[in-house]
Amino acid sequence: MPHQAAYIPAKKAQLEISTAEYTKPGENKITVKNGAVAINPLDWFKQGSGDLFAPWIKYPHIMGSDLAGEVAEVGPGVTRFKVGDRVVAHAVGMDKRSNKSSEGAFQEYTVVQTNLASQIPDHISYEAACVLPLGLSTASCGLFMKDYLALRHPTNEKPVSVPDKKEAILIWGGSTSVGCNAIQLATAAG
Numbered sequence: 481m482p483h484q485a486a487y488i489p490a491k492k493a494q495l496e497i498s499t500a501e502y503t504k505p506g507e508n509k510i511t512v513k514n515g516a517v518a519i520n521p522l523d524w525f526k527q528g529s530g531d532l533f534a535p536w537i538k539y540p541h542i543m544g545s546d547l548a549g550e551v552a553e554v555g556p557g558v559t560r561f562k563v564g565d566r567v568v569a570h571a572v573g574m575d576k577r578s579n580k581s582s583e584g585a586f587q588e589y590t591v592v593q594t595n596l597a598s599q600i601p602d603h604i605s606y607e608a609a610c611v612l613p614l615g616l617s618t619a620s621c622g623l624f625m626k627d628y629l630a631l632r633h634p635t636n637e638k639p640v641s642v643p644d645k646k647e648a649i650l651i652w653g654g655s656t657s658v659g660c661n662a663i664q665l666a667t668a669a670g
């Protein structure tokens with residue numbers, strides 16, 4: 481089932497609209513019919529810098545990280561999602577481990593990893609939801625990965641209690657997408 485996609489055909493080239501083949505999701509992946517996608521600095525920087533950034537990208541390539549839409553198909557082993565679920569997801573088509581156009585957001589159907597997707601309620605539009613994934617992922621890495629700040633993970637199981645010792649964090653650029661996410665995550669982490 482071919483669908484529309486925005487490809488970067490070669491290094492430093494303009495995006496072109498063409499068709500892409502529908503890709504069935506693999507294990508622990510879902511295919512999302514995109515309702516909205518967002519562009520990030522990552523996308524225009526890759527387009528303008530050629531191989532200076534992400535030199536492993538094979539052309540033609542479908543870029544894009546942030547998407548929201550409806551689950552069109554679930555792969556083997558998927559239990560958290562079903563066809564028709566409204567989701568937001570972080571597409572990783574430019575990641576060196578993936579490097580697959582089928583996992584780029586700038587198309588009608590995108591394959592995403594289930595651990596990088598979340599259901600969204602009906603009252604949140606696709607346009608509002610799709611701006612979160614890359615900013616949220618970037619902030620999460622900086623705050624919680626062991627090689628960075630390694631803060632406690634936020635949890636829904638019980639309210640966060642403030643420890644006896646005073647802890648503080650300074651988040652520069654709190655008005656940016658990454659900064660806004662970092663403030664919310666740091667607050668949730670206590």
